[in-house]
Amino acid sequence: MAALDSLTRLTERMRSATLFAGLPDAEVQRIAAAAHLKQMPAGEYFFLQGDPAERIYLLVEGRLKLSQSAADGQQALLRVIGAGSLFGAVALAQAKEYPVSAQAAADSQAVYWTPLELMEFVKKSPELAINAMKVMAEHVQEFQDRYLQLATERVERRLARTLLRLAAQTGKKTDAGVLIDLPLTRQDLAEMSGTTLFSVSRILNQWEEQGLVAVGRTKVVVVFPHGLVRIAEDLPVKKE
């Protein structure tokens, strides 16, 4: 029954993904049945930047870091994703190589299809293609936005945005505030915000003094989100 359980759980996850939105249940189940399973312990990689792009993945359990590195080793942490998210979707667009690396931030399991397998389903269900375009269009927009921000905003603001985004994505309500449920080093936050770990450290401590956040080693709790929003929106920080 384990197999059956996992299959029903899979179709559930799939239904929550934009890619499969609006598809008839029967079709989703057929696609689920064609999926392959892949487990990955924390710290290891589903694929590395430059690997041949021969699989489209859906994360079923765990957390992933998607990062890109330049020739000189400089890195950017582009996104962090949780269960229900697609990754490696470029393979569907017949890209030759993955443009990013996908590292498991926690023990994770994902299912995957080859481009050929998914393509069969695309031919039967054009919605699938539309949905894939939606996913990609969202990404284009997200990066255009972040590009603009990086070009025009200062570090504080970008870091505030990063934390708010993370809180929204992976936030876990606790009595102390919203915990970002993912071990993130200062370096990680720096790579997500386009700055250095030193600046992140200074700013976070400053915010802690102001009661906006509570920080620990690889841990951040957003205590007073509205304060961060004010910083992100570049409004004067309210005092009372």
Add this chain to the structure above:
Amino acid sequence: MAALDSLTRLTERMRSATLFAGLPDAEVQRIAAAAHLKQMPAGEYFFLQGDPAERIYLLVEGRLKLSQSAADGQQALLRVIGAGSLFGAVALAQAKEYPVSAQAAADSQAVYWTPLELMEFVKKSPELAINAMKVMAEHVQEFQDRYLQLATERVERRLARTLLRLAAQTGKKTDAGVLIDLPLTRQDLAEMSGTTLFSVSRILNQWEEQGLVAVGRTKVVVVFPHGLVRIAEDLPVKKE
């Protein structure tokens, strides 16, 4: 016969666009026949950021600037495109609004379809969907790259890349070097590189002294591309 001429010219343009690659000629012609024409004098806009996204355009003649602006008026010039390029493709992904503004940099003409019209063709030709995904995947990658560059590189390098990209895209060979065939102010170049017009001015003049470029008002000629490449790659600039 003007109509016939323009139709054959249109199908030619379409064939050079990734979106229609690999489609049977007959199908391309059917799609061409369904296109609507739109002329735009230099300086005016095909659409503004925030306008409802109800058309997918193909530029047939002229040049376009695609730019995005933040709430506070800060701008980024995301891309400059020439004939044969698609724009407003997000409409295909059923986005509600255009995320950028599209301004004619020269007198331009474009054809367009509504999402509904193109969708009909998508249903018949899944290749069209695949191609659309390819186009979008390319954009995602481009912006991921540029994001990384903006985050990790200094102004000189970014400006060098911008010029090289422009020279490759819109370059026109002259005996003095490669002319960037498009009136671009220092401000425009600044917005494309994520810096200020002052920095652009200083750097360009410095490069002119070194014989790398020749600059004029709203005009840049790349005289010694290899020198710019060295800067873009962060190698020491060769002297002889």
Add this chain to the structure above:
DNA sequence: CGCTACGTTGACGTCCCTCAATTTCGGTGG
């Protein structure tokens, strides 16, 4: 209990943004 990765803090430098004052260019109309 010591090693290692993570984090903090200070000093310092510099890149590049900001702002203001001019100059140059190109077009337009008298």
Add this chain to the structure above:
DNA sequence: CCACCGAAATTGAGGGACGTCAACGTAGCG
């Protein structure tokens, strides 16, 4: 054709944000 105007561009001074580097804590893990 020249004078004039506005947009584009230059140049300099000044300062501030933030990156760089070094030295030092500190927490967690084997």
